Amino acid sequence: MNDIKILSFLLLGFLLFLFLSTFIKILKEYERGVVFMLGRFWRVKGPGLVILIPFVQVMTRIELRTMVMDVPTQDVISKDNISTRVNAVVYFKVVDPQRAVIQVANFIDATGQLAQTTLRSVLGEHELDEMLSQREELNSRLRKILDEQTDCWGIKVTQVEIKDIDIDESMRRAIAKQAEAERDRRAKVIHADGELQAAEKLRQASEILSLSPSAIQLRYLDTLNNIAGDKSSTIVFPLPMDILNKLTGTEVK
Incomplete structure (x- = not known):
C-alpha cells in the first residue's frame, strides 16, 4: 500500500x-x-x-546571437559566359524578435534562400576577372543587398564572405596561358622601353660630343686604352685625320 x-x-x-x-x-x-x-x-x-x-x-x-550560415555552392554564369561554382558564408542576427516571428515563417530558411538567389544574381553581373580581383567590393555589395531585403524581417546581416570560386580545369589552363602571355608582353614592353631610353641617352651624348672635338679625341683614346688591355695579339683601328695632323704637325689630306 x-x-x-x-x-x-x-x-x-x-x-x-x-x-x-x-x-x-x-x-x-x-x-x-x-x-x-x-x-x-x-x-x-x-x-x-x-x-x-x-x-x-x-x-x-x-536567439539574439550572431548566426553563421553556409551558403551552398551555386552555379553561376559570369558576364563573360564562364561557368563557375561559388559558395559563401553569411553572418546575421535578429535585432527585432517581434518581426522575426510575425513577418516570416522561418527567418533562418528565408535568409538562406535569399542569400543563394542574391549570390547568383550579383555575381552574374560581373566578369570572372572581377570576381577574383574585386572580392571585397562584391562582399560589401552582397551584404548591403541582403541587409536591405531582410530588414523587414528584423534581421541584420553583418557580413558576407565569398569563400571559393571554382572553375573547370580547361578554363584554368586557359587563364594560365593568358597570364603567361601577359607576362611576356610586359617583359617585351619593358625591354623596348629600356632600348628607347638607351637610344635617347646615346643621342644626347653624341650631341654633347659633337660640340667639343677634344672630348671626341679623349673618348677615342679611352677606347684605344680599353682595346689595348684586351688579350688580342693584333689590333686594327682607324686613326682620325685631325689627331694625325696634331701628331705630325702637318696637314694630311
Missing part, C-alpha cells in the same frame, strides 16, 4: 513538473521570448524568468 502511495506521489510530482515547465520559462541573456496572448502579439520578454498564463499565453523563443 505504501509503495502505491509513493508511486502516486512521484507520478503526481512528475506531472506537476511537466505542467509548470510548460508555463514557466527561463531565458538566457542572449534569448528573448515573443509572447502571444490568445493568438495576438502581447510583448517581448526576457532575459530571466518568464511566467505564462496557462492555456492563454504561448511563447516563441528567439
Whole structure:
C-alpha cells in the first residue's frame, strides 16, 4: 500500500513538473521570448524568468546571437559566359524578435534562400576577372543587398564572405596561358622601353660630343686604352685625320 502511495506521489510530482515547465520559462541573456496572448502579439520578454498564463499565453523563443550560415555552392554564369561554382558564408542576427516571428515563417530558411538567389544574381553581373580581383567590393555589395531585403524581417546581416570560386580545369589552363602571355608582353614592353631610353641617352651624348672635338679625341683614346688591355695579339683601328695632323704637325689630306 505504501509503495502505491509513493508511486502516486512521484507520478503526481512528475506531472506537476511537466505542467509548470510548460508555463514557466527561463531565458538566457542572449534569448528573448515573443509572447502571444490568445493568438495576438502581447510583448517581448526576457532575459530571466518568464511566467505564462496557462492555456492563454504561448511563447516563441528567439536567439539574439550572431548566426553563421553556409551558403551552398551555386552555379553561376559570369558576364563573360564562364561557368563557375561559388559558395559563401553569411553572418546575421535578429535585432527585432517581434518581426522575426510575425513577418516570416522561418527567418533562418528565408535568409538562406535569399542569400543563394542574391549570390547568383550579383555575381552574374560581373566578369570572372572581377570576381577574383574585386572580392571585397562584391562582399560589401552582397551584404548591403541582403541587409536591405531582410530588414523587414528584423534581421541584420553583418557580413558576407565569398569563400571559393571554382572553375573547370580547361578554363584554368586557359587563364594560365593568358597570364603567361601577359607576362611576356610586359617583359617585351619593358625591354623596348629600356632600348628607347638607351637610344635617347646615346643621342644626347653624341650631341654633347659633337660640340667639343677634344672630348671626341679623349673618348677615342679611352677606347684605344680599353682595346689595348684586351688579350688580342693584333689590333686594327682607324686613326682620325685631325689627331694625325696634331701628331705630325702637318696637314694630311
